[in-house]
Amino acid sequence: MNVFSIDLEDWFHLLDTDAAPSFCDWSELESRVEGNARALLTELDHHCVRATFFVLGWVAERYPQLVCEIAERGHEIASHGYAHELVYEIGRDAFREDLKRSKDAIESAANISPKGYRAPGFSITWKTPWAFDVLAEEGFEYDSSVFPSLRAHGGMSGADPLPSRLANGIDEYPISTVNLAGSRLGYLGGGYLRLMPRIALLHLARSQVRRSEPLILYIHPRDIDLAQPRIDLGALRSLRTYVGLRGCMGKVRALLESFEWGRFEDLRIASSGAGR
Numbered sequence: 608m609n610v611f612s613i614d615l616e617d618w619f620h621l622l623d624t625d626a627a628p629s630f631c632d633w634s635e636l637e638s639r640v641e642g643n644a645r646a647l648l649t650e651l652d653h654h655c656v657r658a659t660f661f662v663l664g665w666v667a668e669r670y671p672q673l674v675c676e677i678a679e680r681g682h683e684i685a686s687h688g689y690a691h692e693l694v695y696e697i698g699r700d701a702f703r704e705d706l707k708r709s710k711d712a713i714e715s716a717a718n719i720s721p722k723g724y725r726a727p728g729f730s731i732t733w734k735t736p737w738a739f740d741v742l743a744e745e746g747f748e749y750d751s752s753v754f755p756s757l758r759a760h761g762g763m764s765g766a767d768p769l770p771s772r773l774a775n776g777i778d779e780y781p782i783s784t785v786n787l788a789g790s791r792l793g794y795l796g797g798g799y800l801r802l803m804p805r806i807a808l809l810h811l812a813r814s815q816v817r818r819s820e821p822l823i824l825y826i827h828p829r830d831i832d833l834a835q836p837r838i839d840l841g842a843l844r845s846l847r848t849y850v851g852l853r854g855c856m857g858k859v860r861a862l863l864e865s866f867e868w869g870r871f872e873d874l875r876i877a878s879s880g881a882g883r
């Protein structure tokens with residue numbers, strides 16, 4: 608069982624750059640999240656795949672009908688926080704408030720209480736060990752915020768790369784990485800997926816499946832959106848943000864065709880059945 612997950616946010620929800628629009632300006636901007644999400648929903652339907660959507664609370668407030676439609680089409684609704692802030696920057700108390708606000712927004716939109724969480728920018732790190740306790744205290748059962756490699760922001764290099772149960776009962780599902788000459792490297796999501804040649808992507812995923820490790824994939828609606836407005840982010844960040852948009856949907860299709868995918872809730876049922 609592998610998990611296909613989508614972080615439901617818009618093209619302007621970029622982190623760790625002063626060039627990105629601020630929270631106060633978000634509601635004035637053109638939104639492209641509905642159209643891009645529907646393109647992904649159509650593709651998932653075509654392959655009879657149900658996925659987990661980590662919904663940003665801000666998006667749930669503005670597009671409740673989209674969140675309801677995602678749930679009605681059989682996908683799992685989880686939380687991506689409310690205001691898309693880096694956990695290690697806002698601290699414990701603000702993290703708890705953001706988490707509560709995201710739960711409220713999702714419950715108001717779709718009458719669903721999310722059990723899973725993914726931090727914006729994989730920003731649960733070695734500096735925020737308290738985050739897992741806050742998740743448990745707020746009623747979450749699992750997390751998929753750990754990115755067990757070095758990253759420009761976020762990431763937990765050296766963390767266990769495989770799913771595990773933490774001491775406080777939270778189940779952690781790290782994003783898939785590969786071991787390359789002793790270092791772990793992301794490949795199955797976002798800019799890594801857009802940058803990686805399709806043949807290498809499929810080879811790495813097949814290798815992971817052969818090792819009986821579940822694939823944990825993530826993607827954003829903007830990763831498939833060639834027509835999104837471009838923000839002047841400087842050369843390197845622009846490359847990371849906009850590289851490979853044209854070929855991304857083709858890679859998503861190839862992955863959907865090549866592997867068995869489901870939701871985190873399916874993986875959790877399968878794992879408990881296997882005596883995990």
Ligand SMILES: [Zn+2]
Nearest residue numbers: 614616727728
């Ligand atoms: Zn995000």
